[in-house]
Amino acid sequence: MTTIDTGAIGAAVPRAEFRTCRFSGLRIEANAEKLIKFNAVTAVLFLALGGLMGLLVALTRWPAVQILPADWFYLVLTGHGANVLLFWIIFFEIAVLYFAGAVVLGSRLAAPKWAWTGFVLMVVGAVMANYAVLRGDSTVMFTSYPPLQASQWFYLSLVLFAVGALIAVFVFFGTLVVAKAEKTYDGSVPLVTFGAITAAIIAVFTLASGAIILVPTWLWSLGLVTNIDSLMYKVVWWGMGHSSQQINVSAHVAIWYAIAAMVVGAKPLSEKVSRMAYFMYILFLQLASAHHILAEPGMSSAWKIVNTSYMMYLAVMGSMIHGLTVPGAIEAAQRRNGFTRGAFEWLTKAPWGNPAFSGMFLSLVMFGFIGGISGVVLGTEQLNVLMHNTIYVPGHFHGTVVAGTTLAFMAATFLLVPLLFQRDIIWPRLAKWQPYVFGLGAAGISLFMMGAGTLGVPRRQWDISLADAVLRFEFPPAAYLMMGLNGISGVLAATGGVMFIVIIVATILAGPRLDRPGAKLAFPLHDKARERVSTYGSEGTLKLPGTIILVTLFFAAFVLYYFVNWKYLSELWLFR
Amino acid sequence: MSETGGGAEDRQSHSPEAEPAPERIPAMQQILDNPFLLLFLGVTIPTVIYLIWGIMEIAGIPVEG
Ligand code: HEM
Numbered sequence: 280m281t282t283i284d285t286g287a288i289g290a291a292v293p294r295a296e297f298r299t300c301r302f303s304g305l306r307i308e309a310n311a312e313k314l315i316k317f318n319a320v321t322a323v324l325f326l327a328l329g330g331l332m333g334l335l336v337a338l339t340r341w342p343a344v345q346i347l348p349a350d351w352f353y354l355v356l357t358g359h360g361a362n363v364l365l366f367w368i369i370f371f372e373i374a375v376l377y378f379a380g381a382v383v384l385g386s387r388l389a390a391p392k393w394a395w396t397g398f399v400l401m402v403v404g405a406v407m408a409n410y411a412v413l414r415g416d417s418t419v420m421f422t423s424y425p426p427l428q429a430s431q432w433f434y435l436s437l438v439l440f441a442v443g444a445l446i447a448v449f450v451f452f453g454t455l456v457v458a459k460a461e462k463t464y465d466g467s468v469p470l471v472t473f474g475a476i477t478a479a480i481i482a483v484f485t486l487a488s489g490a491i492i493l494v495p496t497w498l499w500s501l502g503l504v505t506n507i508d509s510l511m512y513k514v515v516w517w518g519m520g521h522s523s524q525q526i527n528v529s530a531h532v533a534i535w536y537a538i539a540a541m542v543v544g545a546k547p548l549s550e551k552v553s554r555m556a557y558f559m560y561i562l563f564l565q566l567a568s569a570h571h572i573l574a575e576p577g578m579s580s581a582w583k584i585v586n587t588s589y590m591m592y593l594a595v596m597g598s599m600i601h602g603l604t605v606p607g608a609i610e611a612a613q614r615r616n617g618f619t620r621g622a623f624e625w626l627t628k629a630p631w632g633n634p635a636f637s638g639m640f641l642s643l644v645m646f647g648f649i650g651g652i653s654g655v656v657l658g659t660e661q662l663n664v665l666m667h668n669t670i671y672v673p674g675h676f677h678g679t680v681v682a683g684t685t686l687a688f689m690a691a692t693f694l695l696v697p698l699l700f701q702r703d704i705i706w707p708r709l710a711k712w713q714p715y716v717f718g719l720g721a722a723g724i725s726l727f728m729m730g731a732g733t734l735g736v737p738r739r740q741w742d743i744s745l746a747d748a749v750l751r752f753e754f755p756p757a758a759y760l761m762m763g764l765n766g767i768s769g770v771l772a773a774t775g776g777v778m779f780i781v782i783i784v785a786t787i788l789a790g791p792r793l794d795r796p797g798a799k800l801a802f803p804l805h806d807k808a809r810e811r812v813s814t815y816g817s818e819g820t821l822k823l824p825g826t827i828i829l830v831t832l833f834f835a836a837f838v839l840y841y842f843v844n845w846k847y848l849s850e851l852w853l854f855r
Numbered sequence: 856m857s858e859t860g861g862g863a864e865d866r867q868s869h870s871p872e873a874e875p876a877p878e879r880i881p882a883m884q885q886i887l888d889n890p891f892l893l894l895f896l897g898v899t900i901p902t903v904i905y906l907i908w909g910i911m912e913i914a915g916i917p918v919e920g
């Protein structure tokens with residue numbers, strides 16, 4: 280342990296214990312540290328459970344294996360969605376909020392008792408949801424559309440979880456107020472914290488939408504409400520279901536910036552531009568919830584198009600700005616670090632052996648190329664009909680939430696565990712490989728599900744041979760091939776997931792201690808890690824030949840793919 | 856490598872005549888610096904354009920029988 284000083288400046292300020300991290304220079308308050316640890320570890324446990332379920336789902340959809348019987352398939356699929364997309368991601372996001380609020384700003388956490396209350400509610404909710412699903416009477420898939428009805432425990436568990444998360448979000452807002460009042464920073468908050476603020480704002484709308492729809496649905500499951508209108512449910516539910524994905528995007532973009540700052544010493548290219556990109560998220564990203572309702576006849580085209588086209592493109596522009604400025608900031612920093620030769624020395628000499636860096640960069644590239652491009656295609660009203668409800672849809676969102684968010688969160692874990700637990704990564708060699716194994720698997724499941732989807736394979740379907748169906752239909756052999764390759768990729772992704780969990784758990788329990796004098800990190804940080812992650816300041820350069828080439832490549836791929844899909848669409852209806 | 860490290864270059868770029876004591880903060884930055892104003896915008900806009908408009912359309916669908 281290094282220095283411990285008390286933050287008891289005046290009588291009004293509650294006592295808080297801080298230590299200064301020897302490696303990053305960050306001031307870490309004891310309550311914040313403990314809550315970050317508990318939320319992050321809980322997140323990892325739910326990833327383990329949900330990931331196992333994902334593997335079982337992928338192996339069942341591999342026609343030659345079909346490991347689960349039909350009823351178990353749908354049960355496990357329901358559990359998979361809830362455990363990974365809700366519990367893993369949101370527990371981790373709470374850890375990110377506390378980190379970006381308390382640790383980055385060098386502040387104490389506001390209201391730690393409330394933070395614990397929120398945590399306990401979330402744990403109770405998450406465990407109860409698993410109980411409800413495993414009982415077998417809540418097999419309603421992730422979306423739980425009425426008239427499918429789950430047991431009362433299912434809806435109640437989600438409401439408890441949402442209330443807990445909402446409390447945590449307000450603890451974060453409270454921490455901002457505390458940090459400002461106690462002057463732990465001056466001027467504007469650092470960009471990473473601004474990203475976390477964006478995530479927290481979207482979280483408020485998300486969790487409120489969830490409560491608005493899940494409370495009446497819970498009453499319906501108890502028999503106290505006679506009918507839930509299914510279209511009404513879908514519209515309000517997606518206010519939660521979609522917006523929660525935008526919490527993920529805001530949070531993982533903040534992590535990209537944070538890792539770039541702490542590992543290679545990157546500064547944002549322009550604080551103004553990056554903040555405006557986040558501002559676009561705040562204003563517009565949640566409206567894109569409507570892209571889930573594009574095929575519903577009850578809603579007008581005006582509502583659909585206003586919400587998905589005009590507004591969504593403004594939000595997509597925000598993502599493209601981050602897609603330019605994150606690699607740009609890395610390029611600028613690496614050039615400053617001395618890697619100036621040619622267009623790409625900054626990239627080839629980047630710390631590819633550091634899993635925090637490689638995970639972050641793979642997440643950035645795959646989120647853009649796989650998740651981003653396919654998302655814009657699916658979110659276009661006219662093109663949506665090509666892939667609606669096919670397995671292309673899970674293909675797309677495994678590109679965003681697995682290859683993008685999950686990989687970024689894993690990368691952040693490799694960075695944060697040594698700093699918070701003061702134990703070094705136990706098997707650095709294995710850790711070095713983890714992002715590549717998991718990344719390749721995640722890319723595989725995304726691309727092969729998308730491939731199968733373009734051939735018409737439906738999502739959430741146990742048996743594509745349709746053996747006992749009244750109306751027979753033969754999928755082309757290529758569809759079977761794609762589903763097989765998806766199964767193999769699922770095994771690879773699960774292997775990467777197991778590597779991650781084993782390394783992190785073993786590190787926490789038995790990693791080499793870092794609180795001894797002379798201890799060194801296996802994956803060192805940049806000398807100016809603290810300054811770069813926690814102060815306001817722009818790089819202010821655009822002399823970035825490598826980034827410009829990469830971004831041009833991205834646009835070419837984007838435009839090409841987008842228009843190829845319009846061509847497919849034109850072939851759906853042949854006018855002769 | 857030499858550089859000024861962190862600092863407020865960006866904020867001062869509007870006033871090149873070095874270090875004016877009462878710094879005037881641009882309006883946009885004041886908006887971005889206020890998390891609760893952002894919270895208000897980020898909740899109101901989707902509530903009106905997505906939720907309320909959407910629910911009004913559903914309520915306007917004629918019911919049979
Ligand atoms: C080992 C890693 C994973 C594998 C092999 C995997 C595989 C799959 C497969 C094959 C499906 C079913 C597609 C269908 O039949 O409709 C699926 C659904 C889904 N996955 Fe994953 N997945 C993995 C990790 C994740 C992660 C990390 C997340 C979220 C962060 C995630 C979120 C989802 C969601 C939300 C669904 C949809 C559930 C539903 O339709 O109700 N998956 N996954």
Ligand SMILES: [Cu+2]
Nearest residue numbers: 521524567568
């Ligand atoms: Cu969405």
